[in-house]
Amino acid sequence: MTDEDAPQGVLLSGEANVAVRIKLEREARGWSTNALSDRLNEAGFEMNPSAVWRIENGKRRINLDEVIGFAEVFGLDLRNLVGPPQLAAQARAMELIDAVVDAFRETQRANAAFAQARDALDAYLAEHPDIREEADVMVSNAMAEASTKHLLETYGPPPGEHRDTGSSNEA
Numbered sequence: 001m002t003d004e005d006a007p008q009g010v011l012l013s014g015e016a017n018v019a020v021r022i023k024l025e026r027e028a029r030g031w032s033t034n035a036l037s038d039r040l041n042e043a044g045f046e047m048n049p050s051a052v053w054r055i056e057n058g059k060r061r062i063n064l065d066e067v068i069g070f071a072e073v074f075g076l077d078l079r080n081l082v083g084p085p086q087l088a089a090q091a092r093a094m095e096l097i098d099a100v101v102d103a104f105r106e107t108q109r110a111n112a113a114f115a116q117a118r119d120a121l122d123a124y125l126a127e128h129p130d131i132r133e134e135a136d137v138m139v140s141n142a143m144a145e146a147s148t149k150h151l152l153e154t155y156g157p158p159p160g161e162h163r164d165t166g167s168s169n170e171a
Contacts, residue, residue, distance in 0.1 A: 016058070018067055020085045023056040025074045036073070045069025 026036050033049040033056075040047045045066060054060035062070075071081045080094050121139070125132045 014082045015062060017082050017084055018062055018070070019055055019058055021081050021083075022052070022070055024085055025070075025076070026052075026056075029074075039073045040069050043069060043073055045073070 022036075026033070031039070033052040036052050037047050037049040040052075045068075047066065047069070051060060055062050055066075067081065068078065070076075071078045074081070077094075079098065083094050121135065125135055
């Protein structure tokens with residue numbers, strides 16, 4: 001397989017990503033497989049040049065300790081090293097992708113917590129129908145207030161409206 005035929009991007013699995021990244025990082029630094037092997041050995045991760053070549057070319061699997069060694073020698077975050085080569089080479093892109101994925105996971109947890117809380121309230125109100133209307137109004141008002149506050153903090157007041165800042169600029 002030539003470099004042009006090498007799979008790129010998100011189509012690769014983690015281990016294949018690491019193999020491609022090792023070769024890219026080594027070549028970007030102008031290191032030979034011997035030089036990379038020497039650096040790994042100096043860092044306490046025993047590996048000969050032949051093993052480096054076999055890993056880079058998919059002829060040998062790589063274990064977690066070795067991946068940690070490569071990340072340390074290259075000065076890369078472990079997640080960056082195992083990410084898709086086209087994105088992982090751009091550390092900022094990987095940081096932003098991680099932030100988006102983390103935020104998405106947080107929204108999933110929050111949505112699950114909201115559904116659980118709403119289900120618990122509905123179950124309680126089913127047993128106490130005399131307070132349902134008042135409870136529903138309280139929930140709706142509190143959610144509307146929180147939503148309005150969030151929108152104001154995020155986007156500011158709607159055009160044509162001014163927030164009361166406590167001082168007047170009008171003459």
